Amino acid sequence: MDIYSYHHFIFMRLLFPLIACLLLCLLPLSLSYNQLPLCHQEERVALMQFKDSFIIKNYPLYGYYPKVASWRIDGNNTNCCAWDGVECNQDTGHVIALNLSMSCLFGSITSNSSLFRLLHLQNLTLSYNDFNHSQIPSEIGNLSSLTHLDLVYSYFSGQIPSEIQYLSKLSYLWLSSSFDGYNDLYTKLSLTSLLQNLTNLQVLGFLDINISSTVPESLANLSSLQSLYLVNCGLYGQFPTRIFHLPHLQELYVSAKEDLTGTIPNSFSNLTQLTYLDLSQNSFNDFSWLTRASSNDILPQFEYLGLAHLKYLTKFPDILRNQSKLEELHLEGSNLQGLIPKWMHNRLF
Ligand SMILES: *[C@@H]1O[C@H](CO)[C@@H](O)[C@H](O)[C@H]1NC(C)=O
Ligand SMILES: *[C@@H]1O[C@H](CO)[C@@H](O)[C@H](O)[C@H]1NC(C)=O
Ligand SMILES: *[C@@H]1O[C@H](CO)[C@@H](O)[C@H](O)[C@H]1NC(C)=O
Ligand SMILES: *[C@@H]1O[C@H](CO)[C@@H](O)[C@H](O)[C@H]1NC(C)=O
Numbered sequence: 001m002d003i004y005s006y007h008h009f010i011f012m013r014l015l016f017p018l019i020a021c022l023l024l025c026l027l028p029l030s031l032s033y034n035q036l037p038l039c040h041q042e043e044r045v046a047l048m049q050f051k052d053s054f055i056i057k058n059y060p061l062y063g064y065y066p067k068v069a070s071w072r073i074d075g076n077n078t079n080c081c082a083w084d085g086v087e088c089n090q091d092t093g094h095v096i097a098l099n100l101s102m103s104c105l106f107g108s109i110t111s112n113s114s115l116f117r118l119l120h121l122q123n124l125t126l127s128y129n130d131f132n133h134s135q136i137p138s139e140i141g142n143l144s145s146l147t148h149l150d151l152v153y154s155y156f157s158g159q160i161p162s163e164i165q166y167l168s169k170l171s172y173l174w175l176s177s178s179f180d181g182y183n184d185l186y187t188k189l190s191l192t193s194l195l196q197n198l199t200n201l202q203v204l205g206f207l208d209i210n211i212s213s214t215v216p217e218s219l220a221n222l223s224s225l226q227s228l229y230l231v232n233c234g235l236y237g238q239f240p241t242r243i244f245h246l247p248h249l250q251e252l253y254v255s256a257k258e259d260l261t262g263t264i265p266n267s268f269s270n271l272t273q274l275t276y277l278d279l280s281q282n283s284f285n286d287f288s289w290l291t292r293a294s295s296n297d298i299l300p301q302f303e304y305l306g307l308a309h310l311k312y313l314t315k316f317p318d319i320l321r322n323q324s325k326l327e328e329l330h331l332e333g334s335n336l337q338g339l340i341p342k343w344m345h346n347r348l349f
């Protein structure tokens with residue numbers, strides 16, 4: 001046997017089976033890595049108590065179903081990491097996400113709710129339930145790992161707890177009043193105070209909330225902001241121009257019953273990612289950026305442009321010449337004068 005064959009022999013007869021065996025033995029290990037982590041007993045108990053604090057109110061509406069109906073402690077169902085709407089950390093097994101959107105929950109969330117024992121929660125989505133006009137408990141501020149908080153259309157009322165400001169890791173915050181839009185939710189705290197610590201916000205949505213104040217200049221310091229919705233919040237005064245220059249801004253809705261004034265900047269240089277813009281029902285008074293666009297400007301390519309009920313918009317927006325991605329345009333209720341320009345005809349019909 002020459003030296004080459006010898007090595008070949010060693011590899012084929014001895015090493016190869018060994019390597020093959022190792023691979024086969026490791027395979028189940030890598031499979032088990034994808035298995036669900038085991039849930040902690042105290043978190044399972046907390047989830048069950050949370051479930052039991054509500055009545056299930058079924059809605060015959062698309063998408064609604066009681067996710068918690070499958071939460072049971074019996075037989076092989078005890079791993080709460082497998083429950084509908086629950087997500088656990090792969091390594092620690094702690095509950096890190098709870099998504100009970102559209103889950104037919106009816107009842108209030110009290111300050112002693114077991115929800116506030118789920119201290120590892122990062123994502124909390126309780127939108128589209130009926131919390132019976134109860135207040136958002138101030139204990140929400142104890143869930144200090146939260147990065148994502150969505151309480152849209154969930155029938156909370158009253159004062160937004162100032163403890164929201166402790167949630168300094170939030171990157172997503174969406175709050176709204178109920179469907180009936182009566183400004184049930186309000187804040188006595190200024191937006192400046194409420195948001196001063198929330199410097200990582202990427203998405204901020206306030207809908208039908210009685211804020212009744214000016215828009216603070218400090219909003220323009222939220223440099224990660226991608227989407228800003230301030231809709232029907234009773235805002236007034238000068239809208240900070242610097243917000244238009246936020247480098248990552250993609251969606252900006254400041255509309256409906258606001259009474260904001262101000263100038264929209266002439267330079268488009270930092271607005272290239274902006275695709276949704278709604279300024280309807282405001283008192284902005286300088287639209288030169290819309291009506292006098294020069295071919296040297298790098299224009300944002302809008303998909304949605306809401307310019308309805310703007311009493312000082314009187315000239316047809318020239319910017320529309322070059323908007324090939326536009327899917328929705330609102331110009332109703334404006335004081336546009338003159339005929340629709342010829343170049344617009346084939347875009348409209
Ligand atoms: C929450 O669950 C709903 C379905 O019930 C789903 O549509 C939504 O995308 C989920 N949200 C998050 C943040 O995972
Ligand atoms: C809802 O709120 C009303 C008025 O506060 C109260 O009488 C009722 O018991 C509450 N219902 C539930 C299920 O919490
Ligand atoms: C919260 O406290 C009330 C009394 O204030 C009590 O009836 C209720 O059972 C408590 N709920 C929990 C989850 O401990
Ligand atoms: C939390 O929400 C964010 C944003 O929607 C998402 O990217 C992330 O995957 C979610 N995390 C968990 C644990 O569900």
Ligand SMILES: *[C@@H]1O[C@H](CO)[C@@H](O)[C@H](O)[C@H]1NC(C)=O
Pocket residue numbers: 116139142
């Ligand atoms: C919430 O945090 C406050 C201090 O910030 C503490 O006094 C309170 O006991 C905590 N509540 C719960 C339910 O952990």
Ligand SMILES: *[C@@H]1O[C@H](CO)[C@@H](O)[C@H](O)[C@H]1NC(C)=O
Pocket residue numbers: 165166167168197
């Ligand atoms: C802001 O966040 C820091 C760090 O999370 C915290 O120590 C501080 O108390 C917070 N301040 C306010 C006013 O929320």
Ligand SMILES: *[C@@H]1O[C@H](CO)[C@@H](O)[C@H](O)[C@H]1NC(C)=O
Pocket residue numbers: 182183186210211212
């Ligand atoms: C909003 O709150 C203010 C006082 O903070 C109040 O005067 C006003 O009536 C409220 N507006 C609505 C629409 O509820």
Ligand SMILES: *[C@@H]1O[C@H](CO)[C@@H](O)[C@H](O)[C@H]1NC(C)=O
Pocket residue numbers: 217218221
């Ligand atoms: C915005 O941030 C700058 C720099 O960090 C700071 O000097 C300024 O005071 C902040 N403005 C507001 C209104 O918070």
Ligand SMILES: *[C@@H]1O[C@H](CO)[C@@H](O)[C@H](O)[C@H]1NC(C)=O
Pocket residue numbers: 245247267269270
């Ligand atoms: C555009 O962004 C750059 C860098 O973030 C900044 O220096 C510049 O002032 C911005 N331009 C305008 C018009 O705000």
Ligand SMILES: *[C@@H]1O[C@H](CO)[C@@H](O)[C@H](O)[C@H]1NC(C)=O
Pocket residue numbers: 294295296297299322
């Ligand atoms: C229209 O938009 C395209 C693509 O963004 C750009 O290349 C072109 O220069 C624009 N034309 C005018 C007149 O602004």
